[in-house]
Amino acid sequence: MTFGEKIRELRKKKKLSQTELGKSIGVSLRTIRGWEVEGRYPKSRDLYAKLAGALGCDTDYLMTEKESFITDSGSMFGYRGAKDAAALMAEVTGLFAGGEMAEEDMDTFMLAVQQAYVDAKRTNKKYTPKKYRKEDE
Secondary structure, three states, X not given: OOHHHHHHHHHHHOOOOHHHXXXXXXXXXXXXXXXXXXXXXXXOHHHHHHHHHHHOOOHHHHOXXXXXXXXXXXXXXXXXXXXXXXXXXXXXXXXXXXXOOOHHHHHHHHHHHHHHHHHHHHHOOOOOOHHHOOOOO
16 A cells, blocks of 8 residues: 555545645645645655644554655755655665565665665765865865
């Protein structure tokens, strides 16, 4: 079950509209719709906590390791970091389709890929042309 499907199911059980849920956690109807229909994710862990509280569920139920990685990447590296992390997870997940690998091995591999991504982003230096560099650099 996807994140959006989980939100929709829990919201309907609580008999809340998208607007009511949005108001209760401080986001717009457009944001709730983005989560449920467009496959988007909350940008911060605080939103997951508010959402879990409003829907009466555990935060861990809403946030899988994949979603946690994407959210953390977004908070560390911005929108582009989250977008790149989501693309990376989609590609890596495709590697396991139809395979016969133990669940523990898949988890270990995914964690290693995630750590490698974060390490690479942290060590990657952006090139700044000379004319834009500050004198103290």
